[in-house]
Amino acid sequence: MATNVQNKPLTARDYKSDLLSDWCPGCGDFGIVAALQGALAELQIPQHRVAVVGGVGCSSKSPHLMQTYGIHTLHGRPVPFALGVALANPDLTVVVTGGDGDGYGIGSGHFMNAGRRNVDMTYLVYNNEVYGLTKGQASPTLAYGQQTKSLPVPNVQERVDPLSLAICSGYTFVARSYAYNKKHLTETIKRAIQHPGMAIVDILQPCPTYNDLHTKEWYDQSIGVGATQTPRVYDIEAEGYCGKVNNPKDAAEWERKEIAALTKIRTPEDRIAVGVYWEVIKPTFMERLYPLNPQLKERAVCLAPLADNAGKPLANLGNVYEEFRVS
Amino acid sequence: MTNTETVNHFSWTIGGPQGTGVDSSAILFVRACALAGLYCYGKREYESTIKGGHSYTNVRVSETFINSHVDPIHLFTAYEKTAPLVHAPAITPGGALIYDPKVTDPAQLGLQNGVSAIAIPYDELLNELAAELNQPLAKVMIMKNTLAVGASLAMVKFDPQYVEAALKGIFTDRKAALVPMNMRAVEKGYEAIEKLGVAANFPYRLEARPDNPERLVMSGTSAVALGKVKAGCKFQTYYPITPASDESVYLESIAAEFGMNVVQCEDEIASACMAVGAALTGVRAATSTSCPGFGLMAEGIGWASMNEVPVVIVDYQRGTPATGLPTRHEQADLLFTAFISHGTPQRIVVAPGTMAEYFEDAFNAFNYAEQYQMPVLMLTDKCLANNTMTIHPFDESKLVINRGKLVSDEELARLSQQPEYQGVFKRYAFSEDGVSPRSFVGQEHGIHWNAGDEHSEIGHIWEDPENRIKMMQKRQKKLETALKGIPQDKQFKLYGPENAECTVVVWGSTLGPLLDALPILNSDGLSVNVLQLRLMVPFPVDGVSQILNRAKIKVGFEMNNTGQLAKLIRMETGIAMDHMILKYTGRPVSETEAVAAVRDVMKQQVKEVVLHYGY
Numbered sequence: 044m045a046t047n048v049q050n051k052p053l054t055a056r057d058y059k060s061d062l063l064s065d066w067c068p069g070c071g072d073f074g075i076v077a078a079l080q081g082a083l084a085e086l087q088i089p090q091h092r093v094a095v096v097g098g099v100g101c102s103s104k105s106p107h108l109m110q111t112y113g114i115h116t117l118h119g120r121p122v123p124f125a126l127g128v129a130l131a132n133p134d135l136t137v138v139v140t141g142g143d144g145d146g147y148g149i150g151s152g153h154f155m156n157a158g159r160r161n162v163d164m165t166y167l168v169y170n171n172e173v174y175g176l177t178k179g180q181a182s183p184t185l186a187y188g189q190q191t192k193s194l195p196v197p198n199v200q201e202r203v204d205p206l207s208l209a210i211c212s213g214y215t216f217v218a219r220s221y222a223y224n225k226k227h228l229t230e231t232i233k234r235a236i237q238h239p240g241m242a243i244v245d246i247l248q249p250c251p252t253y254n255d256l257h258t259k260e261w262y263d264q265s266i267g268v269g270a271t272q273t274p275r276v277y278d279i280e281a282e283g284y285c286g287k288v289n290n291p292k293d294a295a296e297w298e299r300k301e302i303a304a305l306t307k308i309r310t311p312e313d314r315i316a317v318g319v320y321w322e323v324i325k326p327t328f329m330e331r332l333y334p335l336n337p338q339l340k341e342r343a344v345c346l347a348p349l350a351d352n353a354g355k356p357l358a359n360l361g362n363v364y365e366e367f368r369v370s
Numbered sequence: 371m372t373n374t375e376t377v378n379h380f381s382w383t384i385g386g387p388q389g390t391g392v393d394s395s396a397i398l399f400v401r402a403c404a405l406a407g408l409y410c411y412g413k414r415e416y417e418s419t420i421k422g423g424h425s426y427t428n429v430r431v432s433e434t435f436i437n438s439h440v441d442p443i444h445l446f447t448a449y450e451k452t453a454p455l456v457h458a459p460a461i462t463p464g465g466a467l468i469y470d471p472k473v474t475d476p477a478q479l480g481l482q483n484g485v486s487a488i489a490i491p492y493d494e495l496l497n498e499l500a501a502e503l504n505q506p507l508a509k510v511m512i513m514k515n516t517l518a519v520g521a522s523l524a525m526v527k528f529d530p531q532y533v534e535a536a537l538k539g540i541f542t543d544r545k546a547a548l549v550p551m552n553m554r555a556v557e558k559g560y561e562a563i564e565k566l567g568v569a570a571n572f573p574y575r576l577e578a579r580p581d582n583p584e585r586l587v588m589s590g591t592s593a594v595a596l597g598k599v600k601a602g603c604k605f606q607t608y609y610p611i612t613p614a615s616d617e618s619v620y621l622e623s624i625a626a627e628f629g630m631n632v633v634q635c636e637d638e639i640a641s642a643c644m645a646v647g648a649a650l651t652g653v654r655a656a657t658s659t660s661c662p663g664f665g666l667m668a669e670g671i672g673w674a675s676m677n678e679v680p681v682v683i684v685d686y687q688r689g690t691p692a693t694g695l696p697t698r699h700e701q702a703d704l705l706f707t708a709f710i711s712h713g714t715p716q717r718i719v720v721a722p723g724t725m726a727e728y729f730e731d732a733f734n735a736f737n738y739a740e741q742y743q744m745p746v747l748m749l750t751d752k753c754l755a756n757n758t759m760t761i762h763p764f765d766e767s768k769l770v771i772n773r774g775k776l777v778s779d780e781e782l783a784r785l786s787q788q789p790e791y792q793g794v795f796k797r798y799a800f801s802e803d804g805v806s807p808r809s810f811v812g813q814e815h816g817i818h819w820n821a822g823d824e825h826s827e828i829g830h831i832w833e834d835p836e837n838r839i840k841m842m843q844k845r846q847k848k849l850e851t852a853l854k855g856i857p858q859d860k861q862f863k864l865y866g867p868e869n870a871e872c873t874v875v876v877w878g879s880t881l882g883p884l885l886d887a888l889p890i891l892n893s894d895g896l897s898v899n900v901l902q903l904r905l906m907v908p909f910p911v912d913g914v915s916q917i918l919n920r921a922k923i924k925v926g927f928e929m930n931n932t933g934q935l936a937k938l939i940r941m942e943t944g945i946a947m948d949h950m951i952l953k954y955t956g957r958p959v960s961e962t963e964a965v966a967a968v969r970d971v972m973k974q975q976v977k978e979v980v981l982h983y984g985y
Contacts, residue, residue: 061792089814090817091812091813091814091815091816091817094650094811094812096647099822104831106819107819107830107831111817112811112817112818112819113818113819113821113829114647114650114811114819115820115822115823115831116643116822117643117670117673120639120640120643120669120670122640123635123639123640123641123643123644123647124643124644124646124647125647126640126647127605127607127644127645127646127649127650127651127655128647130631130633130644131605131631131647131651131652131653131655132651132653132812134812135811135812152636152637152639152640153636153639153640155636156640332631336625336631338626338628339629339631341629343651343653344604344605344629344631344648344653345604345651345652345810345812346652347602347604347653349601349602349654349771349773350602350770350771350773353770354770354771354772355770355771356601356733356769356770356771357602358599358600358601358602358628360596360599360766362627363596363627364586364763367586367587367588368584368585368586369401369404369405369539369585369586370405370407370582370583370584370585
């Protein structure tokens, strides 16, 4: 994570590009991009040290709205593109913005394997349960039996649980937030960026055009009656839950917290929980490589000089030829 | 049997189930011959299994540089029962079979007349060896193949000091203690042949050359790997696949010396996308794969074209379609590569034909990629990828790194002071030659966007019709620029007499057997030259047309079933081949076959010949 060395403090506005979005009025995406801009401003990361990588879909257009390096890639592939950026220049702040179909459907293999590597980057999944840009088909997070307005028949496939999948795949920061809770979302994104490792924030968001089941009004409702009435969306950490492993060397604590996180995620309830479920410090991909390949620690591969002033290659094959030499 | 002795022209095959040391025997043989100043061409065949299956290596030895194998086998060495069942009939009269009498009855093998069958009592010799070395039998059993190499070299009266030197080159550092044991196994083989007294009548001999110029013994995957390293490639991705992963695994083994990051991915989709993502930061990035994996890379290649990202992708072609013949040779990805990804994305396609060109093109690919800002796809094939050859050291003297239109931090700082600077950099600025100045992700004042969608000069999605036309033309223009910029001797090459009656058109490793066939054909009263195509996209229309228009007879010679290069040539130049020689058994073509096939089409006017030889 790079920090701002200029004198003038950066504001959320400094991370806004001149482009106007083409999202529908009331789309949750607005809140997420604003929260990302707010989080970057709080962290004072220079714009050019940030790469925002999108896949394909409404949410994946987010990079264009950011006054940072923006990389709008292929459907389902933002994670491998972002991994390439993050591994070639580990000093950059790399943020992936993609949808639930992009990440948990077509990109599910990359989503899972990113956990195994624990590269230092942040993955924001805009989860609205539908494929908006193609007119509202069910995404992998829509529950079995549900029928949003553009589905001709109720959904016959079950939904995946991205949070428990992320924990089981090795993600070291796993959180959920809600697009219209700007304070919680900004804070969660900030924590995800600060986390040294692979962080995922699954962000619930209404799709005002195609998801007529889980609208902003639905999320804002209270549930229960009388004394038991509570907001539908609540913060687990405000209720005392803590998913952070304080001492990663303590196997017993690790196991206890991991089971607690999975139990919390998998226990059905009427309310919708947001918050950080799981947080642990593990060696990152680059930290695992450094002892094997010390030059990688000295400088990012993208900064290595390749040639002398005359253009002659600097790589000297003298030693490696020995293995092949026969005279 | 002939009384004349053939010196330093020898074709030897060793075969057996996979996992029994066929490959290491061949490497020992090749290195020993090479140390004696001889040249080898080692052709490796194996099945898609871990243990068992039928594998063999044929080594052709010569006093001069050779580019191919020949079909007749002079000596076949077996140490178990399956391999001679397949290969024994190919042993040429005057040649010999070494076999294990416990498992093989030579009378059942269909040996040609004049082939000697030499029984080596492996079990007996290994028991003796165990006793001599004071080792359990199980531990010396793994040296059965080494013993077989000893017996083979004894047949050709080869000086064993070179075998010992070869063992010392193979078993180094922690493994050095294995040298004396293995040398003793070699000697047991020599002693067995001596005891039988069969070498004197064997009409082949390998003799050390007094001059011993500097040479390397190498496979194609290593040649490509070293070309990449030399070019300053510091980021390689891959997903395991035969035969491509040898390159990446080798790179991983030397990565620390060169500060290279080699990443094993979850699939080839990720391999392509990750390499492209890395390239955006300015690192020279690459990935390697074989046919099925290459298919998965299509979308990543298309995106890299659209965003003008320099990235190098090597496809080691094998038998197709689908998983095809996973461990065999073919050249059937040319048209797929020339058109890969939907639409009309830009890419450069190079197809080197020799080990030296593997190194050189792997190096140049990064220059092309950065100069013309597009993916460079390199077509190699299983034949050279897996062969073990004696080659001359690579010529590094002319290698120069060219990074194209990079924009420096200082230049960006200067641009940011201009009144028109709006905090963004025109990464896709329109230009005369189609190539725009390029900033890296992470550079101050270089901010821009990348998009798979059609985009503006700063990279935002823009569907304006006029911008669309200009952007499409800009990207396409770079191919014209590339064709002008890539030196002609890297595009195509004519071998043999300039004005021959017949021009044989080849690409990839098929060049090798044709180069060796060329002097034979021409001394046989035929007038033949060979045109090798090395740059496939953009296609060198003028130069190739000029050469083909001169030829009275045009022959396409390719390792696929439809003549893909012939189709590409016809598409680009309108010139059709008169004859096609095709082979798609998965086995590479030999000098023997090449000579016969070209002679046949010229003399008999056959339209299309399909070659069958080899197993």
